[in-house]
Amino acid sequence: MAYLNTYADRAKKFINPSAKLLLETIERKQSNLCVSVDVTSSKEFLAIIDAVGPYVSLIKTHIDIIDDFEFSLIHRLQELSIKHNFLIFEDRKFADIGNTVALQYSSGVHRIATWAHITNAHPVPGPSIIKGLASVGLPLNRGLLLLAEMSTAGALARGPYTEDAVRMARDARDFVIGFIAQHRMEGVGLCEGQNPDEAEDFLILTPGVGLDATNDGLGQQYRTPEDAILGSGCDVIIVGRGIYGRPGNMDIDKVQRQSERYREAGWNAYLQRLKS
Ligand code: 6AU
Numbered sequence: 001m002a003y004l005n006t007y008a009d010r011a012k013k014f015i016n017p018s019a020k021l022l023l024e025t026i027e028r029k030q031s032n033l034c035v036s037v038d039v040t041s042s043k044e045f046l047a048i049i050d051a052v053g054p055y056v057s058l059i060k061t062h063i064d065i066i067d068d069f070e071f072s073l074i075h076r077l078q079e080l081s082i083k084h085n086f087l088i089f090e091d092r093k094f095a096d097i098g099n100t101v102a103l104q105y106s107s108g109v110h111r112i113a114t115w116a117h118i119t120n121a122h123p124v125p126g127p128s129i130i131k132g133l134a135s136v137g138l139p140l141n142r143g144l145l146l147l148a149e150m151s152t153a154g155a156l157a158r159g160p161y162t163e164d165a166v167r168m169a170r171d172a173r174d175f176v177i178g179f180i181a182q183h184r185m186e187g188v189g190l191c192e193g194q195n196p197d198e199a200e201d202f203l204i205l206t207p208g209v210g211l212d213a214t215n216d217g218l219g220q221q222y223r224t225p226e227d228a229i230l231g232s233g234c235d236v237i238i239v240g241r242g243i244y245g246r247p248g249n250m251d252i253d254k255v256q257r258q259s260e261r262y263r264e265a266g267w268n269a270y271l272q273r274l275k276s
Contacts, residue, residue, distance in 0.1 A: 007270075011023035014177065015173070016173075016177045018117040018142055022203070022236075023203075025057040029054075029056075031055055031267060032057065032229065032266045033055060033056050033263045034057065035048070035238075036207070036239065037049060040066060041066070042066055042070075049084075050083075052255060053084025055259040057087065057236070058086055060240075061088065061090050062090075063112070064110065078115060088116050088117050088118070089118040089119065089145075090119045092119050093122055094119070095122040097128060098125075098132025101121065101133050102136050105136045114140075120144065121133060126168070130168060131172075134172065138174065144172075145176070145177065145178050146165045146176060146180070147165070151182060151208025152208075153215075169202060178203030178204055178235070180207065181204050183204070183206075183233060183234065184233030188204075189201055206232070209222060209223060210239065211262065226265065226268075229273060230273045
């Protein structure tokens with residue numbers, strides 16, 4: 001299966017520049033960890049990113065939750081991305097018609113397409129959502145993830161919905177680089193007997209990962225990095241509160257130690273997967 005190949009091998013086969021760069025960064029930093037920085041103050045946002053930066057390949061933002069947002073925050077984020085060598089994923093979860101998402105992606109206060117290497121979208125509107133986002137993102141070498149499954153209890157994204165998301169992605173492989181999902185879906189990636197040069201590959205980025213909790217009391221469900229990478233064939237673990245706890249008054253040394261701990265757990269699970 002494709003996900004049993006190394007990140008470095010897989011980097012060579014992706015045509016999308018953001019997917020390639022992410023896989024190369026994962027390999028170079030030996031980190032399949034993405035930290036989700038869900039805090040509302042720009043000071044805390046930058047402090048967390050500077051602390052976890054050395055241990056991540058990807059930083060995930062919800063830029064619309066920042067109370068004191070000014071565009072200069074994006075410049076600070078880009079400086080940190082160069083300093084620590086990570087990519088940026090804005091978790092915007094687009095879900096509207098093609099024309100609207102193209103405007104939401106390119107314009108407004110946040111101008112997401114100008115700085116986020118990767119963003120994501122719900123497949124619910126059908127293929128036109130990809131077309132709309134690609135009209136903005138492809139010329140900028142951006143990549144898109146489709147939400148094929150969700151980590152919350154009772155999520156509706158399952159079965160035929162998930163299968164349709166995969167079909168939509170297959171029709172747009174220049175822009176859709178993979179999925180937000182809980183496991184590698186059947187048949188996604190190189191299958192036994194296929195020629196590796198002809199096989200498709202998609203990245204599976206997975207949220208709902210925690211070493212110390214199984215839920216957050218609000219529907220979120222957690223499993224370990226080992227379950228996600230080794231057991232479910234995912235490529236990147238997305239971890240938020242497992243690393244920084246509760247925002248406000250945080251112990252930044254602890255945040256750093258936690259990110260090291262998750263990096264190591266994610267990478268060891270990958271090494272084990274290569275051997276299995
Ligand atoms: O580790 P947490 O629970 O503190 O944060 C998980 C992060 C949040 C969610 O908005 C996001 O991952 N997320 C997503 C994404 C990445 O699209 C999908 C999903 O199904 N579950 C989920 O938690 O920022």
